[in-house]
Amino acid sequence: MEGEVSKKKGAGTIHRYKPTQISPSDDPTPEYINLVSMIFSMCGLLLKIKWCAWASVFGSLVGFANSRVTEDGKQIMSSFMLSVSSVVMTYLTNPAPMNPPW
Numbered sequence: 001m002e003g004e005v006s007k008k009k010g011a012g013t014i015h016r017y018k019p020t021q022i023s024p025s026d027d028p029t030p031e032y033i034n035l036v037s038m039i040f041s042m043c044g045l046l047l048k049i050k051w052c053a054w055a056s057v058f059g060s061l062v063g064f065a066n067s068r069v070t071e072d073g074k075q076i077m078s079s080f081m082l083s084v085s086s087v088v089m090t091y092l093t094n095p096a097p098m099n100p101p102w
Helices: 002-009 029-047 050-065 073-093
Strands: none
Touching (some): 029 050, 050 073
């Protein structure tokens, strides 16, 4: 009886787990960071929110640090220049120090 149960369960058809290899080029994190950085810089430019402008500078620097060699340099530079311009424009309109958001 026990021999019949092991045959039914397929004891000889055990497959080992083989993890798939993810290449570093498939990681979309730098693109997401650049997108969030551009959103923050537009909020800083249009709404004059200083912490958004500084968050966009931080995000663009992180996106630049995590970018790949094959990625287009024009997009990275435009993201960085947009974030710097948002900081400059927010401080040109109101040169007072930034108030904490909390």
